[in-house]
Amino acid sequence: MLAVVSPHVPPGTSPEAVRRRNGVRALGLLAAAGLLFVVAMASVAVGAKQVPLDQVWHGLFHYTGSETDVVVRDLRVPRTLLGILTGAALGLAGTVMQALTRNPLADPGLFGISSGAAAAVVSGISFLGVTSLTGYVWFAFLGAAVVSVVVHVLGGSRSATPVRLALAGTAVTAVLNGYVYAVELTDSAALDRMRFWTVGSLASANATLVGQVAPFIATGVVLAFALVRPLNAMTLGDDQARALGTRPAVTRVLGLAAVTLLCGAATAACGPIVFVGLMVPHMVRSFTGPDLRWVLPYAALLAPVLLLGTDILGRVVARPSELQVGIVTALVGGPLFIRLIRRRRTAGL
Amino acid sequence: MNVVRTPGGFSVRVAPRAVLAVLLLAAAALAASVALIGTGDYPLTPAEVVRTLTGGGTPAQEFIVDDLRLPRVLVALLVGAALALAGAVFQSVSRNPLGSPDVLGIAQGSTVGALSVIVLFQGTPTAVSGGALAGGLLAGAAIYLLAWQKGVHGQRFVLVGIGMTAILTSVVGYLLTQADLNDATRATTWMVGSLNGRDWKQVWPLLAVCAVLAPVVLSQGRDLRMLEMGDDTAYALGVRVERTRLVSLTAAVLLTAAATAAAGPIAFVALSAPQVARRITGSPGPCLTAAACTGAALLVTADWASQHLFGADRLPVGVLTGMLGGCYLLWLLHTERRAGRG
Numbered sequence: 001m002l003a004v005v006s007p008h009v010p011p012g013t014s015p016e017a018v019r020r021r022n023g024v025r026a027l028g029l030l031a032a033a034g035l036l037f038v039v040a041m042a043s044v045a046v047g048a049k050q051v052p053l054d055q056v057w058h059g060l061f062h063y064t065g066s067e068t069d070v071v072v073r074d075l076r077v078p079r080t081l082l083g084i085l086t087g088a089a090l091g092l093a094g095t096v097m098q099a100l101t102r103n104p105l106a107d108p109g110l111f112g113i114s115s116g117a118a119a120a121v122v123s124g125i126s127f128l129g130v131t132s133l134t135g136y137v138w139f140a141f142l143g144a145a146v147v148s149v150v151v152h153v154l155g156g157s158r159s160a161t162p163v164r165l166a167l168a169g170t171a172v173t174a175v176l177n178g179y180v181y182a183v184e185l186t187d188s189a190a191l192d193r194m195r196f197w198t199v200g201s202l203a204s205a206n207a208t209l210v211g212q213v214a215p216f217i218a219t220g221v222v223l224a225f226a227l228v229r230p231l232n233a234m235t236l237g238d239d240q241a242r243a244l245g246t247r248p249a250v251t252r253v254l255g256l257a258a259v260t261l262l263c264g265a266a267t268a269a270c271g272p273i274v275f276v277g278l279m280v281p282h283m284v285r286s287f288t289g290p291d292l293r294w295v296l297p298y299a300a301l302l303a304p305v306l307l308l309g310t311d312i313l314g315r316v317v318a319r320p321s322e323l324q325v326g327i328v329t330a331l332v333g334g335p336l337f338i339r340l341i342r343r344r345r346t347a348g349l
Numbered sequence: 350m351n352v353v354r355t356p357g358g359f360s361v362r363v364a365p366r367a368v369l370a371v372l373l374l375a376a377a378a379l380a381a382s383v384a385l386i387g388t389g390d391y392p393l394t395p396a397e398v399v400r401t402l403t404g405g406g407t408p409a410q411e412f413i414v415d416d417l418r419l420p421r422v423l424v425a426l427l428v429g430a431a432l433a434l435a436g437a438v439f440q441s442v443s444r445n446p447l448g449s450p451d452v453l454g455i456a457q458g459s460t461v462g463a464l465s466v467i468v469l470f471q472g473t474p475t476a477v478s479g480g481a482l483a484g485g486l487l488a489g490a491a492i493y494l495l496a497w498q499k500g501v502h503g504q505r506f507v508l509v510g511i512g513m514t515a516i517l518t519s520v521v522g523y524l525l526t527q528a529d530l531n532d533a534t535r536a537t538t539w540m541v542g543s544l545n546g547r548d549w550k551q552v553w554p555l556l557a558v559c560a561v562l563a564p565v566v567l568s569q570g571r572d573l574r575m576l577e578m579g580d581d582t583a584y585a586l587g588v589r590v591e592r593t594r595l596v597s598l599t600a601a602v603l604l605t606a607a608a609t610a611a612a613g614p615i616a617f618v619a620l621s622a623p624q625v626a627r628r629i630t631g632s633p634g635p636c637l638t639a640a641a642c643t644g645a646a647l648l649v650t651a652d653w654a655s656q657h658l659f660g661a662d663r664l665p666v667g668v669l670t671g672m673l674g675g676c677y678l679l680w681l682l683h684t685e686r687r688a689g690r691g
Contacts, residue, residue: 103447104507154679163446164682167624170447171675171682174617178671181541182664191537192530199522275515282508324526327519334516338495341508 025294028287032301036084039308043080044072046312048320051076074206082205082213083308083325086266087276089217091303092224093262094277095284095295099231100255101166108263108277111169111256115176116147117267121197122183126190136197137212137268144264147172152256165252200271200326202311213265220261225296227255232292275330276303279337286340306333367630367639374629374642381649382426386418388656416548424547424611425652425666426645427555429618431608433626433644434566434637436619438601441573441635442594443507449620450605453510456619457517458488459609460540464521467536468528477539478551478610485606488513493598500591501598503580542615542667544652551611558607562600563641569597570637577635615667618644621674628681647674 044060045051051059051068058064059072093108100106108114120143124130130139155168184191230246238248263277280303281295288294307325310332314323354360386402387393391413393401400406401414436449443453450456462484466472472480493501496509521540525533572593575583583590605619622644623635629643630636651669658669 103445104504154683166447168679168682170620171678174671175675177616178668181537182668184537185541185664188530188534191534195525195533199526275519278511278515324522327523330515330519334512338509338512341505341512342495342498
């Protein structure tokens with residue numbers, strides 16, 4: 001006699017359920033894109049001088065050189081673009097970094113990228129007399145790139161494990177922070193400039209700056225999305241990833257390159273804004289689950305929403321001056337983040 | 350791992366390498382202390398230092414050693430040990446090598462407290478210490494309460510901690526941009542962590558805190574090791590998980606806050622000392638005594654090195670702990686790889 005064995009299907013994994021869930025997620029992605037558009041429009045309109053939406057339209061597409069047109073084209077639009085670019089870059093860099101290190105504490109600056117940038121900028125200010133922001137950019141970017149390579153080599157390059165990479169990154173960060181503090185304490189002019197660079201701000205955006213960082217961020221975005229599948233496999237551990245046909249060492253090098261491009265460019269453009277890269281992946285994972293195919297696009301759309309939203313807030317609350325976006329992001333986003341963690345079961349990596 | 354049995358039926362497990370490591374580390378800390386006491390505008394040889402400490406020096410030497418340099422060295426030893434112990438506890442509870450008090454918000458709480466006093470009230474050094482103590486304790490309590498949901502789960506504790514760190518760091522950034530340049534310089538000096546001009550007034554409270562709390566933390570060492578294997582395993586092995594966590598975290602927060610109040614948030618000792626100790630002793634779990642000795646040795650050596658490299662009191666010790674601890678940890682990671690371990 002044949003026993004009829006019905007295949008055991010865990011709840012929520014039947015094809016229909018998966019399809020339904022993916023449909024919901026895709027709709028959510030569309031909503032996130034819409035939200036980003038709304039926030040971007042608001043970012044162009046709101047500030048020390050309010051620009052009505054029809055004037056925004058006028059400034060964007062029928063430029064005549066009036067005062068509001070100049071405000072829109074030369075100040076607000078570059079600032080908004082920079083916010084979108086760096087926001088997306090930081091969100092993606094944080095997600096990739098946490099997947100690479102399998103560590104929820106990993107922020108994009110973990111591999112010494114922020115501290116490398118800070119060390120290079122403080123050297124530029126103190127020893128070479130660099131004072132312009134467009135001058136900082138190349139120093140910051142160079143510092144970030146050099147340090148991330150150094151960390152990877154010290155962390156054991158091919159035989160690197162997540163824990164060793166994380167420890168090597170923090171050790172290098174500690175060494176560089178010691179250097180930055182030493183320079184700041186012996187050169188008070190450098191301290192004066194650095195304390196404003198360190199908080200992170202979008203206020204200095206202009207078209208040149210956006211043009212400088214955009215190619216790097218674009219390359220980083222492409223690289224990050226190309227790595228979705230191997231990174232997904234890596235979160236299971238190196239052995240499992242190898243069994244699934246990916247090469248962990250290669251993935252790690254490419255992932256590190258993506259993080260350096262994204263986070264290095266973002267840090268170069270507006271200073272170290274740690275919070276966005278650290279928190280957005282956690283926030284996103286709490287409703288998408290750990291699958292990077294969904295986490296990455298959501299992070300790329302929602303991180304700029306957070307960055308631009310808090311930038312607008314910083315312009316409004318302290319009018320006519322403003323609060324730096326790095327400060328507001330953490331002050332607003334931090335409590336939000338803690339509330340999210342308390343309400344939901346946190347999704348692991 | 351050897352076992353020592355007594356005729357009465359008691360037995361103690363002894364790990365020879367760990368015992369040797371602890372002895373060597375303690376000896377290194379003491380040697381560095383003697384060297385540090387001998388360093389300054391009026392140099393003393395190690396023999397003179399030891400003679401003065403045991404009561405056989407000239408009045409001038411006694412004044413210099415007992416009133417000026419000994420308290421500074423004691424503060425360095427105690428702060429190093431306290432931070433390292435706290436770091437070991439945090440890393441065990443969060444089950445994460447990056448989970449130290451300066452990553453999870455306690456040090457940032459102290460910094461906000463101290464900077465508020467400096468920037469908003471231009472307070473005295475004593476008031477700054479008070480602010481740091483209050484800030485650290487408040488941050489610790491807030492993180493524990495916010496992470497509490499029928500128990501403090503390790504992962505949630507870590508996430509709430511980094512959320513808190515982000516908020517507090519931005520407050521620090523805000524305070525720094527609002528300060529005038531003098532206050533900003535003073536604040537930065539405090540934030541780096543310094544041992545300059547520490548006297549007996551800082552030693553006694555710190556010593557009292559360490560004397561009470563260090564045994565408490567050490568008594569939890571065994572349970573913490575079980576806790577690293579995960580809550581369920583720890584329960585199964587008879588550990589009262591929630592109580593262990595509460596007791597050891599409270600002690601760690603108090604230790605961090607007291608150390609920070611005495612010397613500022615000295616970077617990286619809490620993070621690196623337990624990791625270095627773990628690699629020196631070759632122990633799989635947290636090795637609390639070794640961590641405390643490593644922290645003390647690291648801080649005293651850093652202070653000695655900063656006085657020799659940059660001249661007396663030019664740069665605060667916090668600059669050097671990061672550099673020394675960082676380089677040493679990197680070297681350990683490197684040799685570990687070459688030896689094919691880790």
